[in-house]
Amino acid sequence: MAELNNKTIMSIEEDGKVLEYSKKLKALRADGVTKLSDCRIEMATLKKNMLIGAEEKAERIAELGKEIEKAKAVAEKNKAEIAALSREAVAYVNRISKDIEAAVEEKQNRKMAGAKAFYEKEVAKIKEDAAARRAEVERQFAGGDPKLLKGELDICDYELKSALFDSKSRFNDEIYKAKAVKNQVFVDHIQKNRELRNGKSRFSEDMKLKWKNFLFNFKASTFFLSNGLYIAILIFFIFCIIAAPLKGMGNLLTLPNIFTILEQCSTRMFYALGVAGLILLAGTDLSIGRMVALGSVFTGLILHPGMNIVTFFGMGPWDFTGIPMALRVFMALGLSIVLCTAFSAFAGFFCAKLKMHPFICTLATQLIIYGIMFFGTSGTPVGSIDSSIKDLIGGRWIIGVIGGQYVTFPKLIVPAVVAIIVAWIIWNKTTFGKNMYAVGGNGEAAAVSGISVFWVTMGVFIMAGIFYGCGAFLEAFRANASAGTGQGFELDAIAACVVGGISFNGGIGKIGGAVIGVIIFTSLTYCLTFLGIDTNLQFVFKGFIILAAVSLDSVKYLKKK
Numbered sequence: 001m002a003e004l005n006n007k008t009i010m011s012i013e014e015d016g017k018v019l020e021y022s023k024k025l026k027a028l029r030a031d032g033v034t035k036l037s038d039c040r041i042e043m044a045t046l047k048k049n050m051l052i053g054a055e056e057k058a059e060r061i062a063e064l065g066k067e068i069e070k071a072k073a074v075a076e077k078n079k080a081e082i083a084a085l086s087r088e089a090v091a092y093v094n095r096i097s098k099d100i101e102a103a104v105e106e107k108q109n110r111k112m113a114g115a116k117a118f119y120e121k122e123v124a125k126i127k128e129d130a131a132a133r134r135a136e137v138e139r140q141f142a143g144g145d146p147k148l149l150k151g152e153l154d155i156c157d158y159e160l161k162s163a164l165f166d167s168k169s170r171f172n173d174e175i176y177k178a179k180a181v182k183n184q185v186f187v188d189h190i191q192k193n194r195e196l197r198n199g200k201s202r203f204s205e206d207m208k209l210k211w212k213n214f215l216f217n218f219k220a221s222t223f224f225l226s227n228g229l230y231i232a233i234l235i236f237f238i239f240c241i242i243a244a245p246l247k248g249m250g251n252l253l254t255l256p257n258i259f260t261i262l263e264q265c266s267t268r269m270f271y272a273l274g275v276a277g278l279i280l281l282a283g284t285d286l287s288i289g290r291m292v293a294l295g296s297v298f299t300g301l302i303l304h305p306g307m308n309i310v311t312f313f314g315m316g317p318w319d320f321t322g323i324p325m326a327l328r329v330f331m332a333l334g335l336s337i338v339l340c341t342a343f344s345a346f347a348g349f350f351c352a353k354l355k356m357h358p359f360i361c362t363l364a365t366q367l368i369i370y371g372i373m374f375f376g377t378s379g380t381p382v383g384s385i386d387s388s389i390k391d392l393i394g395g396r397w398i399i400g401v402i403g404g405q406y407v408t409f410p411k412l413i414v415p416a417v418v419a420i421i422v423a424w425i426i427w428n429k430t431t432f433g434k435n436m437y438a439v440g441g442n443g444e445a446a447a448v449s450g451i452s453v454f455w456v457t458m459g460v461f462i463m464a465g466i467f468y469g470c471g472a473f474l475e476a477f478r479a480n481a482s483a484g485t486g487q488g489f490e491l492d493a494i495a496a497c498v499v500g501g502i503s504f505n506g507g508i509g510k511i512g513g514a515v516i517g518v519i520i521f522t523s524l525t526y527c528l529t530f531l532g533i534d535t536n537l538q539f540v541f542k543g544f545i546i547l548a549a550v551s552l553d554s555v556k557y558l559k560k561k
Contacts, residue, residue: 270471295472348461441507
């Protein structure tokens with residue numbers, strides 16, 4: 001066991017037995033897994049090196065291949081011994097860490113208590129000196145000019161506040177240092193375990209580390225500023241869940257209701273994922289609703305069973321039933337994506353090239369599409385989609401009876417989940433995603449660092465158009481499409497992103513925030529409808545939520561400045 005006392009607390013790194021374990025494991029891994037990793041890194045680097053000749057490169061790669069084979073053999077030979085020694089070492093570290101952490105906790109708690117006592121004495125002394133100073137000023141200026149007296153008293157008050165602030169800052173620094181030491185000793189414990197396992201982590205350790213870091217960095221004001229809106233919405237949902245049975249509306253929290261909410265989220269998710277990128281660039285998109293109408297109308301025309309009743313600028317009506325259904329589906333999806341992407345890129349060009357604000361260029365695009373669609377179709381709905389394909393893509397899978405209720409699973413949830421995964425990969429795992437954050441955070445700095453702001457902006461608009469096109473295609477499976485389809489969808493999509501924490505100030509937000517925002521907004525609408533709240537009043541609730549979300553975002557932005 002580590003030798004611990006109040007004067008000196010041995011760290012894990014100073015423990016002789018831990019050093020011995022580390023030395024043995026390092027020796028066992030040196031010619032095996034360590035050599036294997038080094039050779040693979042060198043080989044990958046070598047393949048990308050354009051300064052080395054082809055012959056020399058091939059020769060060295062061949063040598064590395066042989067070394068890798070030898071290292072694999074050594075690694076396999078030592079595998080069992082390393083695993084047993086690693087387990088033994090980790091178990092030992094876990095044992096001594098309990099004592100070390102307890103000793104550090106006790107020592108730092110004493111420091112914190114001492115700092116608090118000193119702070120309280122210092123504050124009392126500061127106030128006492130301030131009171132004496134104030135009394136002296138009042139004595140000196142008694143019977144004199146009241147303005148001079150007030151001025152001197154204001155100086156006394158300022159000096160008091162300044163001294164109290166300095167004292168508070170010193171106290172907070174001492175508390176922070178003590179908490180940092182307590183947190184670091186646990187971090188050292190987890191890092192040593194990972195080192196002994198050759199970099200491998202454990203889920204339980206990761207969760208404990210995250211929890212410790214959360215407690216270390218926790219500030220009530222920051223927490224409620226970041227999560228206050230979500231807490232308020234959660235309370236509202238709990239109220240709805242409790243109120244629904246009391247009003248005789250039934251149980252709100254059932255599988256059929258949850259699946260219905262998720263089904264309503266499915267198409268809206270595409271619009272939020274699209275506009276999220278534009279908001280990340282400190283922009284917006286007012287044309288989403290018209291994009292939905294554009295894509296869904298053409299989808300309805302192509303997938304309509306029989307002769308259409310809609311003409312477009314005098315052309316038609318058409319009958320696409322002679323074309324195989326699979327080809328018609330690809331035609332509808334492709335045309336929806338191409339049209340939405342074309343109009344989105346059209347707006348994006350003015351934003352990227354002429355530095356026009358997205359509000360203006362997307363507003364213009366909205367009006368253009370609106371006029372084309374209403375004039376071209378006379379506002380006539382395209383009618384229903386062929387029932388066979390409608391059920392295949394937009395129908396439901398039967399799950400069965402669960403808890404006395406007949407449960408079905410909406411198929412539209414599947415493409416929404418795929419879209420979320422694709423968007424997450426683009427945002428988090430690609431260079432383009434990193435460039436989006438860079439341009440959104442500071443376009444000028446991004447340009448100086450070599451990032452093409454024009455192409456990043458165009459890329460975000462094109463990506464948005466693709467998401468809109470997919471969402472518009474699926475929207476046609478939910479309702480009979482017309483030129484008025486998608487009215488107001490842009491507001492819901494933008495609001496969902498803002499509620500999800502994607503900042504209008506640019507460069508701040510995560511794709512998961514847009515997903516959460518869509519679910520929150522859709523659930524809010526469903527809950528209000530379930531409780532029988534008038535549709536017009538629902539706009540009031542949405543308005544207040546948007547105001548609260550943007551206000552909190554603005555406050556956080558101002559605090560960072």
